[in-house]
Amino acid sequence: MSRLLRPAARLAASTRAFAKVPAAPSFAQRAAFARPVVFGSFQCRSYADNASGVKEYTVRDALNEALAEELEANEKVFILGEEVAQYNGAYKVTKGLLDRFGEKRVIDTPITESGFTGLAIGAALSGLHPVCEFMTFNFAMQSIDQVINSAAKTLYMSGGIQPCNITFRGPNGFASGVGAQHSQDFSAWYGSIPGLKVVTPWSAEDAKGLLKAAIRDPNPVVVLENELLYGQSFPMSEAAQKSDFVIPFGKAKIERSGKDLTIVTLSRCVGQSLTAAENLKKKHGIDVEVINLRSIKPLDLETIVQSIKKTHRLLVVESGFPAYGVSSEILALTMEYAFDFLDAPAQRITGADVPTPYAQGLEEMSFPTEQLIEDYAAKLLRL
Amino acid sequence: MSSNNVIQDESQLSADIPNEQVLKWYQNMLTVNIMDSIMFEAQRHGRLSFYMVSAGEEAVMVGSAAALAAKDVITCQYREHGVFLQRGFELKDFMSQLTSNCNDPGKGRNMPVHYSGKDKVGVHAVASTLGTQIPHATGAAYALKMEALEDSTKEPRVAACYFGEGAASEGDFHGALNMAATQQCPVIFICRNNGFAISTPASEQYRGDGIASRGSGYGIETLRVDGTDIFAVYEATKAARRKALEDGGRPILLEFMSYRISHHSTSDDSSAYRSSEEVAQWKTPTNDPIARLRQWLEHKQLWSESKDNETRTQIRKDVIQELKLAEREKKPALSAIFSDVYADLTEEAEAQRQELKRIMSKYPQEYDFHQHVGGLGGL
Numbered sequence: 146m147s148r149l150l151r152p153a154a155r156l157a158a159s160t161r162a163f164a165k166v167p168a169a170p171s172f173a174q175r176a177a178f179a180r181p182v183v184f185g186s187f188q189c190r191s192y193a194d195n196a197s198g199v200k201e202y203t204v205r206d207a208l209n210e211a212l213a214e215e216l217e218a219n220e221k222v223f224i225l226g227e228e229v230a231q232y233n234g235a236y237k238v239t240k241g242l243l244d245r246f247g248e249k250r251v252i253d254t255p256i257t258e259s260g261f262t263g264l265a266i267g268a269a270l271s272g273l274h275p276v277c278e279f280m281t282f283n284f285a286m287q288s289i290d291q292v293i294n295s296a297a298k299t300l301y302m303s304g305g306i307q308p309c310n311i312t313f314r315g316p317n318g319f320a321s322g323v324g325a326q327h328s329q330d331f332s333a334w335y336g337s338i339p340g341l342k343v344v345t346p347w348s349a350e351d352a353k354g355l356l357k358a359a360i361r362d363p364n365p366v367v368v369l370e371n372e373l374l375y376g377q378s379f380p381m382s383e384a385a386q387k388s389d390f391v392i393p394f395g396k397a398k399i400e401r402s403g404k405d406l407t408i409v410t411l412s413r414c415v416g417q418s419l420t421a422a423e424n425l426k427k428k429h430g431i432d433v434e435v436i437n438l439r440s441i442k443p444l445d446l447e448t449i450v451q452s453i454k455k456t457h458r459l460l461v462v463e464s465g466f467p468a469y470g471v472s473s474e475i476l477a478l479t480m481e482y483a484f485d486f487l488d489a490p491a492q493r494i495t496g497a498d499v500p501t502p503y504a505q506g507l508e509e510m511s512f513p514t515e516q517l518i519e520d521y522a523a524k525l526l527r528l
Numbered sequence: 529m530s531s532n533n534v535i536q537d538e539s540q541l542s543a544d545i546p547n548e549q550v551l552k553w554y555q556n557m558l559t560v561n562i563m564d565s566i567m568f569e570a571q572r573h574g575r576l577s578f579y580m581v582s583a584g585e586e587a588v589m590v591g592s593a594a595a596l597a598a599k600d601v602i603t604c605q606y607r608e609h610g611v612f613l614q615r616g617f618e619l620k621d622f623m624s625q626l627t628s629n630c631n632d633p634g635k636g637r638n639m640p641v642h643y644s645g646k647d648k649v650g651v652h653a654v655a656s657t658l659g660t661q662i663p664h665a666t667g668a669a670y671a672l673k674m675e676a677l678e679d680s681t682k683e684p685r686v687a688a689c690y691f692g693e694g695a696a697s698e699g700d701f702h703g704a705l706n707m708a709a710t711q712q713c714p715v716i717f718i719c720r721n722n723g724f725a726i727s728t729p730a731s732e733q734y735r736g737d738g739i740a741s742r743g744s745g746y747g748i749e750t751l752r753v754d755g756t757d758i759f760a761v762y763e764a765t766k767a768a769r770r771k772a773l774e775d776g777g778r779p780i781l782l783e784f785m786s787y788r789i790s791h792h793s794t795s796d797d798s799s800a801y802r803s804s805e806e807v808a809q810w811k812t813p814t815n816d817p818i819a820r821l822r823q824w825l826e827h828k829q830l831w832s833e834s835k836d837n838e839t840r841t842q843i844r845k846d847v848i849q850e851l852k853l854a855e856r857e858k859k860p861a862l863s864a865i866f867s868d869v870y871a872d873l874t875e876e877a878e879a880q881r882q883e884l885k886r887i888m889s890k891y892p893q894e895y896d897f898h899q900h901v902g903g904l905g906g907l
């Protein structure tokens with residue numbers, strides 16, 4: 146019977162209706178991503194269009210606003226973690242929240258990940274809506290048992306009577322100059338667990354909309370942020386600045402529309418892929434479609450398949466380890482659901498299969514870069 | 529109680545324990561004990577996959593649960609059948625879970641003795657992962673504290689958490705106690721020190737003075753109590769509850785000393801690691817909690833040999849009857865395999881449900897769906 150618990154290709158080929166592809170963003174917005182990423186130095190990378198009410202937000206500010214709005218809107222929401230209160234968060238994401246909401250809602254904890262994660266889950270099982278911040282997801286390994294065996298499974302194992310409305314959040318994935326125990330991507334770990342929802346914001350709008358949706362969602366949600374994105378600025382539309390703005394899970398965003406190649410990517414790699422796409426356009430006149438997954442569980446397979454039907458080529462870009470990863474999953478799904486539409490083998494670019502090295506030269510070689518994406522795409526397209 | 533089961537200083541007993549209540553405790557302790565032995569045997573006969581008995585610890589469960597309020601929130605390890613029973617679980621509820629039939633609130637998803645009792649008796653679903661329930665109790669207590677702050681007219685409540693001395697070696701124990709102490713959560717940590725973690729004796733589990741000695745390290749008031757004396761257990765838990773609610777809330781640690789008289793579970797044979805003489809010592813009227821309470825009742829002329837025999841026979845009959853009835857019930861509806869993974873069924877799960885149904889309809893002779901509620905229609 147287990148065969149049936151995996152999606153069968155037949156199923157998709159016959160009955161699935163695909164959502165319409167949303168309109169592509171204007172070129173003016175995209176121009177912002179033309180500059181290459183340099184480790185450690187992030188500046189404002191796009192400009193504001195004041196006339197239409199669009200404002201510049203860093204990802205950090207967007208997350209902070211999301212937290213403040215949800216704390217304001219619902220008494221049941223509280224945030225806890227190491228250094229979140231007095232210190233305003235290790236990355237200042239919780240800045241000002243202690244002053245505004247007090248120590249009962251913004252709680253500094255001892256350095257006991259399994260303890261405060263367990264406390265948060267216990268509080269969620271008792272009806273509160275905690276936001277559990279990990280200083281980084283590397284340290285969430287101390288409490289992975291609580292996240293997987295308690296948060297993700299209790300609703301099911303209690304027979305549906307103990308919901309667990311909790312949000313786990315913090316920086317995940319590539320960070321620069323901090324070595325193997327501070328710089329790795331756990332998307333695939335959480336993405337494989339039934340009972341969890343997992344989102345990976347890239348832009349400020351993603352960050353705000355996905356975090357707010359996570360806090361409101363009745364299920365446990367893992368929000369995988371990225372340290373290097375916190376300081377990056379993005380335009381935030383007027384709608385996204387409002388307190389009712391949320392981004393639904395399971396819907397990817399086409400950040401750049403194109404007809405020659407589909408790049409599916411997530412988190413920080415979205416920005417890198419957009420830069421590579423611009424370069425490919427300039428140098429070769431190629432139109433690359435860049436899909437920002439936004440959420441990896443549930444995964445928006447429809448948007449991916451729809452895009453492949455148009456471009457007939459797929460490249461997945463992620464910073465996780467190659468084995469059993471997000472890109473492995475997407476390539477497997479592509480075989481199951483879109484094989485007949487491919488004109489070339491689907492490819493992927495991932496982090497290297499080594500613990501992240503510290504030395505800068507080695508570190509750079511261990512993760513996708515804009516140049517690598519550009520070169521690999523050119524090869525795939527036989528340019 | 530003294531070693532001959534007389535209460536030495538009656539003035540230390542709460543005024544609120546009428547004789548009928550003590551008789552009810554005794555009845556519940558007997559019920560757990562008899563249910564355990566019948567279900568242990570039933571496992572041997574292949575009627576269920578697994579079972580765990582709690583012989584020797586009946587007073588710990590029943591006495592402590594009796595001292596908690598009905599609305600208090602409880603998290604358990606797996607050996608706390610007496611807590612479920614004292615709080616209102618009925619034989620039918622136990623049997624429904626053990627046979628994973630359609631009346632199990634856990635929908636047949638969990639292995640035997642992992643009861644789901646949040647709705648009926650305020651006890652969280654039992655988890656297999658040792659120690660995870662300890663910080664959950666801290667969290668539940670935090671939620672209760674918030675509730676009390678928001679609405680002072682509500683009766684204040686505590687959370688209580690049961691765990692073995694073996695589970696107390698897990699990091700979660702440390703996390704839970706440290707968090708509860710620093711956040712001042714109204715939670716009672718109840719350690720059942722029964723001397724063994726499967727085959728590992730307490731002497732190899734820790735080198736310090738048991739679990740109680742750790743309390744002061746966390747700044748938590750602690751009491752070690754004879755867990756075979758139900759009056760001591762009851763009074764200690766009552767006092768702990770009162771203290772836990774003082775000063776806006778704080779944790780209390782209790783260590784109840786007893787002995788795991790039976791095997792760890794149906795998967796264990798304890799004769800491999802301890803002598804029968806050692807076990808026999810704990811089955812005497814000085815050490816066995818049921819025998820101790822029975823002697824007290826007999827001193828008070830509330831109980832007799834004939835009453836005891838009668839009651840035991842009746843309980844046996846009831847358990848066997850409920851087991852048979854439970855076995856005859858249908859299994860949970862097939863849809864339960866997909867539901868509750870998320871609050872709402874995902875699109876993918878729905879597609880899989882439909883596909884499973886299509887295949888089962890096409891090859892009905894290959895599947896035994898008639899044993900499930902609603903048959904194929906229940907999918």
Ligand SMILES: Cc1ncc(C[n+]2csc(CCOP(=O)(O)OP(=O)(O)O)c2C)c(N)n1
Pocket residue numbers: 607656657658659691692693694695696720722724725726788792
């Ligand atoms: C995290 C984890 N580690 C190991 C086990 C396997 N295991 C199940 S019960 C047990 C012994 C627990 O002993 P104790 O806490 O003293 O409780 P008791 O069985 O004596 O009631 C072990 C090691 C488990 N279930 N979970």
